[in-house]
Amino acid sequence: MSAIGILGAGAFGTALAVALSANGPVTLWGRDVAFGRENPRLPGVTLPEAVRPTGELDRALAPIVLLAIPAQALSTFLRDHAAALDGRAIVSCAKGIDLATGRSPARLIAEVCPAATPAVLTGPSFAADIARGLPTALTLACADPAAGHRMQHALSTAALRLYRTEDVTGAELGGALKNVIAIAAGAAIGAGFGDSARAAIVTRGFAEMTRLAVAMGAQADTLSGLSGLGDLILTTTSDQSRNFRFGLSLGRGEPFAAGVTVEGAATARAVAALAAGKGIEMPISAQVAALAEGRRGVEEAVEALLARPLKEE
Template structure:
């Protein structure tokens, strides 16, 4: 079956490379630079190095990529709605797999929720979990979660999108999977900030552990299964993102902690933190680390003051 990847960032490019390398015909759509990619047979701007397999075609024509049997939507979370609304006629009648992580500002919806609003009749799934684009493109072993409420569709997509080096585990808990993928970015910012400020490995371990508790509280409040957050899309992604400078959100946090300027790159955890904090307040869910991240991002609290506030919280049972 043919695959169209809409979005030629690092992650979309990596997925296109690994799928085409396994023999799937793949068309990768890029808003700009597609002709150069097709000629050079690499994405020198977003993922330099890994060559394009023969089965991979880069195009600037979205209609060409959208003609594939299955579509992977690999644009940033905050741009997903615009992509879906602007191309509803092309996207609404085939399986859509959202490959972005986060929560939409304003609506506080995850990727599946956005697609359900814009394209209610389109079959949809979410691909998430612990992964770096460079690892996937290099053919290094990677395991991800494929979340789909339709068990039959999920099984078909699992078979189509798995490769010898990319192993997909299936779940029907879409809410839990997309929340795990989005919320861990917020905790990664907090962990990066702690490490950048020189607060130490023990502080990072505490933030990861209590952050995981926050993720579970929100997920359960929205009806997710607790076991989902203990899997790849929650705990697995949290560990990877909070411990490696390969994570954009962690690097962003490091810059915050060091008081330096962050690199100009997509950091999904920042808008997600604001959206999640707003929803948590409405639901009465306690998320102190998320609130602290938002306060620092908005300039309402210095990093040290935020950490002091977390340490001064009332003592309680774990």
């Protein structure tokens, strides 16, 4: 049996399988793995022999299980397979907040699989870069320091460097909230507002991210690291980011590619509810939620932001 199993054969799960196979056999589970040695979701990448694709979930249940499952599908997946997953080290790779419950991935894991060790793998990364073996640094968050140390070494390679933290809340919120700001940045560029507007959105968006995260028990320093600021920089400046591209389409008034998961759209709605419940001002996130739901156009959203009272930074 492989020491590492990856559940979810999308682009990111496949990329992780390719990267981690440098350390030994990795089992990759997906509902449809009839793609031979090349996954069409990650074109141009040949799976090494050490990657073992399977359509049978039981074959991928290793001591360390990485869940490369979209955030909005995670709750259902965990409940469907709770008995098989419980008791293992479960590492979520999702970046989002469950819209139905307001729960983060690690919290969902802890609730559904109480005997498991929840962890989170997050940070600035694109699947294509990881699969090509390009240098990438990520955050591994685990509240259990001993378990986190073991997973850090098991999931690091020569090109994939993991930094460890016990601040699971901060790492998760950094990864989730940056997607919301990426949509806003993309919308600004798509609407032709320019790079100065994008810089303002990124800066004020980071302030929003930190404000909510700290209110929910995170450490501010975590948001300044890879899982917050690092990921924010990447996703607000690159066309490889689905959230940024979604924002571009909103700004241009164009339809977005059907079937492409945009975690930030659902996260914006979840964040709006969380912030309202805690009395926290998150104006950019609120406008992104309105944009994603079609309640407001880009120009209206910008006008609303510019009409806010002047204040100290």
